[in-house]
Amino acid sequence: MAMKRSILGSGYLSPGSAIVMLIAAVSTVVVLVWPIEKRQGLEFWTFSKTHSQMYAEQLKTWNAQADAEGAHPRVNLFVIDMTALVRRTLSSFWADTPVADMIEVEGNTIGRYVAGPLEDVGFVDLTDLLQEEGIYDLVNPPSFSLWTSRGRVFGLPHDVHPVMLCYRADIVEEAGIDVSEIETWDDFARVLAPLIKDLDGDGRPDRYLLNTWYTNTEWIEPLMLQAGGGTFDESGELIVASKANALVISTIIHWCFGEGRIAIDAPEFSPAANHLKIEGRVVASLMPDWLASTWKNDMPQLSGKLKLMPLPAWEPGGRRTSVYGGTMIAIPKSTKNFDEAWAFVKHLYLSEELAEELYRTTNIITPVRRYWDSDYFNEPDPYFQGQAPGAMYIALAPDVPPRTSSPFRPLAMTRIGEAINDLRKYAQANDIYEVDGLMPEALRLLEEAERRVRAEMSRNVFLTEVTP
Amino acid sequence: MFRKLAVYTPLTLFAAITLVPFLYLACSSLKTNDVFFSSPFLPIDSAWWDINWSGLTLDNFKRLFQEAGIGRAIVNSFFFASTMAVLGTLGSAMGGYALAKFNFLGRGMFTNIVLTALIIPGALLLAPGYKVLYTLGLLDSYAGLILPGVAPAFGVFLFRQAFVSGLPTEMMEAGRIDGCGEVRMFFQLALPMVRPMVGAFLLITYLGTWNNFIGPQIVLQTPEKYPLAVAVAQLRGPYGSEYGMIMAGTIVAILPVLILFLMLQKDFIAGLTAGSVKG
Structure with missing residues (x-):
């Protein structure tokens, strides 16, 4: 037997295997000699690079003070992709292991953290502290709703996120239309109807009035909340089968199909949909404050062509705004430095520097009401034809509807989505597209959806008694 | 024509x-x-x-290296992928060799455990895996990512089958008669007999690790340790994404592994088709 050959010699390894082994050897050496900065102090996780950039200046000051005076520990900020952040945090809660000292939580994920008995929620219950320190009075009250479960608050809100209507002022004004005539969604459809146009001469309209679609439940939820519906009310009761929801889903079908169609499917964060918006095929879109900065970044071509206005109401005198998105900062129970973490959380989230930076960088208005009179909110924005979006959003902030943190919210929205789809089938099968004609069936479908959600909720032995 | x-x-x-x-x-x-x-x-x-x-x-590429620290992520990806490929292949081959060629108490039970491990969904192991890594002090370490992949059940079973069909027991007996030790027998007699499988598994593990996203996302917390898949994902944000940089990052992420695959595709095919023409 030829025992004298080495393992790396010819015959034992293919060239490919030898290359992989060589890469392993070289990269191991490089990784071992490349130093990694050692970080001392508290750990703070955020899911947003934009947030980290906004916090940079204040972190620098905080850490400089920590180095010079030693009054508090340093804070190290880590940007972690949202999926990773949720996975790590939940893994840590379930495995009962330490995690960061402060964590920013995105609104759509809150249900996952509070799904279980209150005492098992991995974040510190801040309710009493917020009351004792008077923070409740500083912050816009609806901003707490998303971070509240069974009456207990688990974080300090980062934002308000009121929703306005953004419209193509160039198109609307060229047609001589005055949007001040619009108070309700019916007014919206009637007043702007002349703008629905066939732009390419193929006999079919290409431009529609409103960016929404019956399949896009994520953007239908703000409309339901605006109408007084949604998934759960403030006391935690299921309200899927409410008349408000029935009105919204019937109207959505009316907007998407039949002769009264005014809707176009141009979802956010989609290159193809952005193209439709740039081409002027979409007249108006729902716009939470944060989305304004996204549009500025992704569609600079629209600068000077847009304007904002309050959402049309569902009935005369009704609510002219809604809410979409949200972030909070929470402190995990596993932290050994609660006092220091809480001090930093307040320093960061309640500071005027952050309020200004938040608005200037992302168009987000702060939930801290004492800063709402600041000059920067009144500065004209050329992207919106010189309007002052800050002041406009702030005027609507107190009317933002409350939201639920229930872990069953996604399930309820899925069932509502199915009800909308069934309503679409019903409308097409019976050639009924008017809202009044669709309402009875919409209510029936929503009742069925609510029954199914209730049945699925009742199977959860941990939550039946106590949630939401 | x-x-x-x-x-x-x-x-x-x-x-x-x-x-x-x-x-x-x-x-x-x-x-x-x-x-x-x-x-x-x-x-x-x-x-x-x-x-x-x-x-x-070319700004997207420049910013990728200057602002997003993608250079370090490239090195990390090469390190994770190649180290896990080498160690994973070695561990799997050793495990498969033992199960295929040695009679010991509990061999059947171990084989069944390996087979059972194949059907456990990865998501179920997230929390217990995290706990084990925490207990061992391996969170946020290179070892925490590499060690769990040193002897994957799939690889062990694959090599077991390869050794059962590709390594005659008589050859091992001949080696022992000639005075060959067990370690030497494994490296110089057994492994060369399953060379196509070694090449294929090495490449499969390399590609799998290069593209692995969930594991590093959970285990690694220091940005300087992120591999490419995680570093590129960091460019997405809730208020919008740096589309140009993400596209540039994706190109940087696929290019090295694409080149490697093109160089090694013969190994890969040879491994996959090994034994397919056996009568």
């Missing part, structure tokens, strides 16, 4: 269609933010042939 044309024309067409997303990727990585949504491929002004050259830039 006609027959060749009839075969190669549709094949070329389908091959070209599969390249369209890559073309989109390449064009998008070179576009400025202003013109990113103006057209699917190269930025244009009035017609498809009127290319807006000022809308093309």
Whole structure:
């Protein structure tokens, strides 16, 4: 037997295997000699690079003070992709292991953290502290709703996120239309109807009035909340089968199909949909404050062509705004430095520097009401034809509807989505597209959806008694 | 001639269609933010042939290295992928060799455990795996990512089958008679007999680790330790994404592994087809 050959010699390894082994050897050496900065102090996780950039200046000051005076520990900020952040945090809660000292939580994920008995929620219950320190009075009250479960608050809100209507002022004004005539969604459809146009001469309209679609439940939820519906009310009761929801889903079908169609499917964060918006095929879109900065970044071509206005109401005198998105900062129970973490959380989230930076960088208005009179909110924005979006959003902030943190919210929205789809089938099968004609069936479908959600909720032995 | 044309024309067409997303990727990585949504491929002004050259830039690549620290992520990816490929292949081969060629108490039970491990969904192991890594002090360490992949159940079973069919027991007995030790027998007699499997498994593990996203996301917390898949994902954000940089990052992420695959595809095919013509 030829025992004298080495393992790396010819015959034992293919060239490919030898290359992989060589890469392993070289990269191991490089990784071992490349130093990694050692970080001392508290750990703070955020899911947003934009947030980290906004916090940079204040972190620098905080850490400089920590180095010079030693009054508090340093804070190290880590940007972690949202999926990773949720996975790590939940893994840590379930495995009962330490995690960061402060964590920013995105609104759509809150249900996952509070799904279980209150005492098992991995974040510190801040309710009493917020009351004792008077923070409740500083912050816009609806901003707490998303971070509240069974009456207990688990974080300090980062934002308000009121929703306005953004419209193509160039198109609307060229047609001589005055949007001040619009108070309700019916007014919206009637007043702007002349703008629905066939732009390419193929006999079919290409431009529609409103960016929404019956399949896009994520953007239908703000409309339901605006109408007084949604998934759960403030006391935690299921309200899927409410008349408000029935009105919204019937109207959505009316907007998407039949002769009264005014809707176009141009979802956010989609290159193809952005193209439709740039081409002027979409007249108006729902716009939470944060989305304004996204549009500025992704569609600079629209600068000077847009304007904002309050959402049309569902009935005369009704609510002219809604809410979409949200972030909070929470402190995990596993932290050994609660006092220091809480001090930093307040320093960061309640500071005027952050309020200004938040608005200037992302168009987000702060939930801290004492800063709402600041000059920067009144500065004209050329992207919106010189309007002052800050002041406009702030005027609507107190009317933002409350939201639920229930872990069953996604399930309820899925069932509502199915009800909308069934309503679409019903409308097409019976050639009924008017809202009044669709309402009875919409209510029936929503009742069925609510029954199914209730049945699925009742199977959860941990939550039946106590949630939401 | 006609027959060749009839075969190669549709094949070329389908091959070209599969390249369209890559073309989109390449064009998008070179576009400025202003013109990113103006057209699917190269930025244009009035017609498809009127290319807006000022809308093309290498800035996305520059920023990727200067701002996003992608250079370090590339090294990390090479390190994780190659180290896990080498150690994973070695561990799997050793495990498979033992189960295939040694009679010991509990061999059947161990084989069944390996088979059972194959059917456990990865998601179920997240929390317990996290706990184990925490207990061992391996969170946020290179070892925490590498050690759990040193002897994957799939690899152990694959090599067990390879040794059962590819390594005659008589050859091992001949080696022992000639005075060959067990370690030497494994490296110099057994492994060469399953060489195609070694090459294929090495490459499979390499590609799998290079593309692995969930594991590093959970285990690693220090940004300097992130591999490419995680570093590129960091470019997404809730208020929008750096589309140009993401596209540039994707190109940087797929290029090294694409080159490696093209170099090693013979090994890969040889491993996959090993034994397929056995009578």
